[in-house]
Amino acid sequence: MNPSAMYAGTFDPITLGHVDLISRAAGIFPRLILAVARHPPKRTLFDVDERVAIAREALAHLPNVEVEPFDGLLVEHARRRGVRVLVRGLRAFSDFEFEFQMALTNRKLAPDIETLFLMPSEEFSYVSSSTVRQIAELGGDAQSFVPPAAWAALQRRTASLGSTGEGRSDAH
Numbered sequence: 001m002n003p004s005a006m007y008a009g010t011f012d013p014i015t016l017g018h019v020d021l022i023s024r025a026a027g028i029f030p031r032l033i034l035a036v037a038r039h040p041p042k043r044t045l046f047d048v049d050e051r052v053a054i055a056r057e058a059l060a061h062l063p064n065v066e067v068e069p070f071d072g073l074l075v076e077h078a079r080r081r082g083v084r085v086l087v088r089g090l091r092a093f094s095d096f097e098f099e100f101q102m103a104l105t106n107r108k109l110a111p112d113i114e115t116l117f118l119m120p121s122e123e124f125s126y127v128s129s130s131t132v133r134q135i136a137e138l139g140g141d142a143q144s145f146v147p148p149a150a151w152a153a154l155q156r157r158t159a160s161l162g163s164t165g166e167g168r169s170d171a172h
């Protein structure tokens with residue numbers, strides 16, 4: 001059996017909560033693929049190449065983690081990569097309904113693929129990418145929520161949005 005796992009998400013940008021979960025998964029599986037959705041069902045601040053680059057820099061200390069973009073159905077991408085385990089994080093009870101629906105949908109689409117849930121450290125249980133983006137966009141300090149690569153990218157992006165007056169860049 002392929003000993004790899006895949007953790008998919010938007011990672012707009014990757015947070016310390018994600019890094020915590022990824023570190024836990026990378027400690028269990030010999031190889032972890034971080035699959036960054038090219039076209040997630042929500043608008044993004046960073047395009048997919050930026051989200052991949054930020055995550056790669058943030059995870060450079062984890063040699064068994066590979067970061068790559070993906071298109072289309074997650075289970076199809078996992079199959080193409082020979083992966084049978086999808087990792088997801090459960091931060092709080094409020095995550096459960098969405099995660100339950102997604103895991104059962106993925107199981108229906110691909111009964112050979114299992115979803116495995118891990119809990120991030122409680123220190124990060126309230127962190128989300130949208131909160132971090134909002135703090136940065138409003139000029140606040142979100143450094144304690146994200147890896148340095150993400151904070152640098154957020155500062156560059158919010159400075160350039162502020163100077164041009166433009167809206168968000170969108171990967172779609």
Ligand code: COA
Nearest residue numbers: 008009010011017018037073074089102120127128129130
């Ligand atoms: N620490 C910090 N934040 C976390 C977290 C953790 N451990 N786990 C989740 N989050 C946050 C994210 O920051 C994000 O916050 P935001 O919405 O405020 O930005 C939110 O929880 C969920 O994001 P994420 O975990 O990245 O998942 P997602 O919902 O963006 O990704 C996909 C969903 C991409 C995996 C899913 O849409 C997908 O598989 N798409 C492909 C199409 C497909 O196969 N569809 C059928 C499946 S149902």
